Amino acid sequence: xxxxxxxxxxxxxxxxxxxxxxxxxxxxxxxxxxxxxxxxxxxxxxxxxxxxxxxxxxxxxxxx
Numbered sequence: 178x179x180x181x182x183x184x185x186x187x188x189x190x191x192x193x194x195x196x197x198x199x200x201x202x203x204x205x206x207x208x209x210x211x212x213x214x215x216x217x218x219x220x221x222x223x224x225x226x227x228x229x230x231x232x233x234x235x236x237x238x239x240x241x
Contacts (some may be wrong), residue, residue, distance in 0.1 A: 192202045 191205060195202050195205065200230070
């Protein structure tokens, strides 16, 4: 929970600071969504694929 609060505070700080440097804050959403879909979602999909394969292996091994 602590990590989410720290991450939220950092994002809020960026939204406040970026306009002072003439950088559009909505660009942050584009970059974050691209990063999440490219890296985080692929790792989550890989994790569940591995769990599914392990569950299938256990099911096949226990059926004998």
